[in-house]
Amino acid sequence: MNAQTAFMETDFTQMLVSNVESAADANQRALTNTVISPRFYTTDFKAMDKLDVSSVRQEWDLMMQEYEGDNNHDHFQRDAEFAQEVKTLMSKLDENLKQEFYDFLISSLTSEFSGCILYNEVRKNVSNPDIKKLMTYMARDESRHAGFLNSSLKDFNFGIDLGELKKSKSYTFFRPKFIFYATYLSEKIGYARYITIFRQLERHPDKRFHPIFRWFERWCNDEFRHGESFALIMRANPKLLQGVNVWWIRFFLVAVYATMYVRDHTRPALHDAMGFKSTEYDFEVFRITSEISRQVFPIILDIDHPQFKASLDKLTALSMAMSIAKAQGGLLNILKKGVFALSAVLEFGKLYFIPVIQSKLPSQVRLQPTW
Numbered sequence: 001m002n003a004q005t006a007f008m009e010t011d012f013t014q015m016l017v018s019n020v021e022s023a024a025d026a027n028q029r030a031l032t033n034t035v036i037s038p039r040f041y042t043t044d045f046k047a048m049d050k051l052d053v054s055s056v057r058q059e060w061d062l063m064m065q066e067y068e069g070d071n072n073h074d075h076f077q078r079d080a081e082f083a084q085e086v087k088t089l090m091s092k093l094d095e096n097l098k099q100e101f102y103d104f105l106i107s108s109l110t111s112e113f114s115g116c117i118l119y120n121e122v123r124k125n126v127s128n129p130d131i132k133k134l135m136t137y138m139a140r141d142e143s144r145h146a147g148f149l150n151s152s153l154k155d156f157n158f159g160i161d162l163g164e165l166k167k168s169k170s171y172t173f174f175r176p177k178f179i180f181y182a183t184y185l186s187e188k189i190g191y192a193r194y195i196t197i198f199r200q201l202e203r204h205p206d207k208r209f210h211p212i213f214r215w216f217e218r219w220c221n222d223e224f225r226h227g228e229s230f231a232l233i234m235r236a237n238p239k240l241l242q243g244v245n246v247w248w249i250r251f252f253l254v255a256v257y258a259t260m261y262v263r264d265h266t267r268p269a270l271h272d273a274m275g276f277k278s279t280e281y282d283f284e285v286f287r288i289t290s291e292i293s294r295q296v297f298p299i300i301l302d303i304d305h306p307q308f309k310a311s312l313d314k315l316t317a318l319s320m321a322m323s324i325a326k327a328q329g330g331l332l333n334i335l336k337k338g339v340f341a342l343s344a345v346l347e348f349g350k351l352y353f354i355p356v357i358q359s360k361l362p363s364q365v366r367l368q369p370t371w
């Protein structure tokens with residue numbers, strides 16, 4: 001399956017509307033693939049094994065030293081106040097906000113664990129020492145991240161059975177270049193999302209309704225570094241950033257941004273509790289990600305183009321209409337869903353063809369997480 005068909009074949013109607021009330025519900029949510037939920041990936045390991053990073057050797061070696069230094073080795077442990085904060089803060093929240101927060105924890109965990117599985121599989125299936133070493137470090141980090149999120153789910157008795165999830169969730173095959181575009185973006189967006197939340201709650205500590213947000217600053221530096229690794233791999237293989245591949249990069253940018261926007265607009269109460277609107281939060285994340293991605297992508301999306309937000313809002317409305325039609329059931333709603341799905345594909349096309357901004361690649365690839 002290629003990237004485009006993976007997106008097009010997704011059931012737009014499988015939006016999640018039911019509440020999480022038990023561990024079984026939480027596990028089911030992690031397992032279900034929807035257009036807006038994180039997926040698991042597999043790839044061509046032989047092609048991964050042939051990657052050559054010698055043209056960026058100096059920057060690569062410095063990055064590997066950072067991984068070896070492992071400055072977050074002691075970070076993912078709870079402090080003495082954690083349990084008490086969960087109790088006092090969460091008891092004040094209304095059910096709607098709690099549900100959005102559980103959804104946030106489950107989708108974040110699925111996404112972290114997805115990285116963990118992919119990086120581990122690549123590690124096991126390659127002998128190329130550069131790639132093997134990199135994947136070992138990244139799998140180490142993602143496993144800590146997933147474990148830390150899972151311990152917060154366990155506080156509510158919603159722990160995810162990671163062994164079962166690994167076995168039962170379906171895997172999407174992506175060629176290595178699609179893995180690079182998608183994973184680079186998801187790592188950098190992950191950084192931008194976590195740092196935006198951290199900075200907001202740093203300014204408004206009264207809005208920090210769960211202690212896990214205190215961990216986000218050092219946490220997102222791991223994600224930033226993971227993104228740097230894929231940036232170096234792509235810059236070492238410039239063909240990935242030229243010709244027809246620029247159309248693929250554009251596709252991934254649009255798909256990843258749109259997915260995030262639609263998903264975040266299913267969680268208005270979560271953003272409201274942190275003191276921002278979902279739209280405002282997402283545009284800040286887009287801005288940071290676009291700024292960072294100039295290190296590797298020759299184009300960035302014109303997020304200030306009036307059609308950009310208009311199309312994202314239309315896609316959000318269509319997803320919601322589809323989930324309502326699905327929940328109501330019946331023949332008429334099946335037809336309605338089909339019409340909405342087609343409109344969503346057309347709207348995605350409009351988004352895709354908004355003129356992009358050309359960007360000149362800098363000679364030095366590496367960036368520091370200074371946002």
Ligand SMILES: [Fe+2]
Nearest residue numbers: 112142145223
């Ligand atoms: Fe992570």
Ligand SMILES: [Fe+2]
Nearest residue numbers: 115187223226
């Ligand atoms: Fe990561």
